[in-house]
Amino acid sequence: MAAEEEFNFDEELEELEEVTGPEYESVRTPEDGLQAPEESPGPEGAPLRKKSPLPRILGAVLLLVVAASAGLYLYSGRQDAPGQSVRPELPQRQPIAIPASPTGEPGREKLSDPANRPALERGVIVEVHKSEPAPVQAYKPKPAPVQASKPKPAPVQASKPEPVAGPAPPAQKPVGRSEAASARTGAFTLQAGAFLVEANSAEVARKVRELGFEPRSRKKDKTVEMTRLRIGILPAAEAKNRLDELAESVPQAFHLPRGGDWAVYAASFHDLRGAREYAxxxxxxxxxxxxxxxRVELPLIVLSFGAFPDRAAAEKAASLAREAGLEVDVVPGGALENGDTALVNRHAQSD
Structure with missing residues (x-):
């Protein structure tokens, strides 16, 4: 469009000449340093009149106006047509994938945190949803803990002192443990022995029945101090042969492992005196x-018999038992049942 409306300066000059005519010439005064045009004689020698300078001045002014308009037209013609604004080209918008919110509503993800915002290109506008503030719950003061009232203790009434009947009797001498047990039970009994071998207890029980008493037996595990009569420490084969040799003369003989060998014993006694007599x-x-x-823990078979009202009656029965070959001791009733280890018979034997 600018090329079609381009101004032609030559055409404008031709039009100007047609308006002013060839008879108009430039008026140049001597003040401008120009020479005035010479008068040419007219036809037939008649003098010509001077031309008026007004048309030329008007033509010059018109020429200047046209030239200014043409310059302005050329300058503004390079611009685009009016009404069209030039905008910089924007990069193509790209959709941003927004992950689904936990509640299932799209586009509800909070972007308030700058660190969580995705990197965006220039010119892309992202809609930011303002998160609604969480409702503030009114602070409710907790009730003060109610302390359980402790029941007041009932007043204790002071006990009135009982009247004293008279002077206290003189203090009695302390009674021994055996006498105290006898006073509690009111009876005595005879201990026939505490045996490790059932055969030995059966033999003593038979003699007790011959005296007219019914024996009482009770088993009890006890850790007791024993005295063993050791014959020697021998290899296994020799120890077995030695036991076979002692079977008739020493029926209570036994053997126990000792390292890689075996220790052969003739018997084991609770009472040291009985052990030395047998040695x-x-x-x-x-x-x-x-x-x-x-010291070993052994199951003992404790035999006892009789129930006597006092110690004198118990001693009389003990004398009859000793005459029959039994070794008995007079003990308070129930002493063996209470676990008195001092009453274990001194002739307890093991196999």
Missing amino acids: EELARKGIAVEEERT
Whole structure:
């Protein structure tokens, strides 16, 4: 469009000449440093009149106006047509994938935190939803804990002192444990023995029945101090042969492991005196033994019989039992049932 309306300066000059005519010439005064035009004689020698400078001035002014309009037209013609605004091209918008919110409503993800916002290109507008503030719950003061009222203790009435009948009797001498037990039970009994071998307890029970009493037996585990009569420490084969040799003369003989060998014993006694008496008997048979002290937990068979109202009656029955070959002790009734280890018979034997 600018090319079609381009101004032609030559055409404008031709039009100007047609308006002014060839007879108009430039008027130049001597003040401008120009020479005035010479007068040319007219036809037939008649003098010509001077031309008026007004048309030329008007033509010059018109020429200037046209030239200014043409310059303005050329300058503004390079611009676009009016009504069309030039905008910078924007980059193509790209959709932003917004992950679904936990509640299932799209587009509800909070973007208030700058660190969580995705990197955006220039010119892309992102709609930011303002998150509604969480409702503030009114603070309710907790009720003060109610302390349980403790019941007041009932007043204690002071006990009135009882009247004293008279002076206190003189203090009695302390009674021994055996006498105190006898006073509580009101009876005494005879202990026939505490045995480790059932055969030995059965033999004593038979003799008790011959005296007219019914024996009472009770089993009890006790850790007791024993005295063993050791014959020697031998290899396994020799220990077995030695036990076979002692089967008739020493029926209570036994053996126990000792390292890689076996220790052979003639018997084991709770009472040291009984152990030494038996050692002398073995020496007369040509069997030498050595004493060995130890503590073991053994099941004892305790035999007792009789129930006597006082100690005198118990001692009389004990004399008859000793004449029959039994070794008995007079003990308070119930002493064995209470676990008095001092009353264990001194002739307790093991196998």
